[in-house]
Amino acid sequence: MSLGIIILVVILATIAVVVSISVSVFVYNKKYRDFVLNHCESIKQFQLINAKYNFNVVPNMDMTNTYDNENIYGDISCMDYLIYQLAYNYRKVESCLDATYANQSLYSEYKKEFKESVIPLTKHYDVNELPRNINKLEKVEKNELKKMLKNPITDFSITVKLVLTQINGVYRHSKYDVFYSDKLEELIEDVKDKRGKYYERQYIWDAICRVERGKVTNRMRFFIYERDGYRCQICGRRTDDLEIDHIIPISRGGKSTPDNLQTLCHRCNYRKGSNIIYR
């Protein structure tokens, strides 16, 4: 026989052995699993308990935002970004918190009922004849019970991630922060604390302004310059110190949208300050 044929035979034999071992392990495990699922009294008991408890589904509210300008990325914290989002839609987060608190109290009842319903080992099964390997049986039972245990969200949090990229979208850096329910509640209270359009808390207002200002990405900046023909929209000069100006300033509720942005030279921008109309 040539060496090639010998190697082939060895490989085929190895495959055959591996396949037959895995098949028999599978059959063996399935036998125990089926026995537990069909005859275990604890499983039946736990199924009844499980059917009684319905936990709230709490949606994931994690946030990610991308910046292509290093200064803006450095200026805005994860909390600033969260405050901005809460200012526009805190109700959704509030309902997540309510759902979580409801889960918490229900979950402690659920766990208590689980503990109380533990069945003495001698009465574990509804048949007298058990499979041979008792250790294996107990292990499978434990595993199945663990799988049945519901695992609702009882601790809500929001992870905010900010990413810095190059203008073409290539990744450069990222940072993140996690906010738990106590902090979220505190922020929501402060965001709600408004008089008319104005936020009573200075730090809330500052955060919102930073994030709004940060919405002028490099990409948008060049789009506005291009649209305005690289000319100051007040004096009409083409200079190399062009800047982006918010027509209605952010401090007066202006947004970072193209219709509220214009190209100004440094001098005109300085003279305009935070006035809306330049004379």
Ligand SMILES: [Zn+2]
């Ligand atoms: Zn000008």
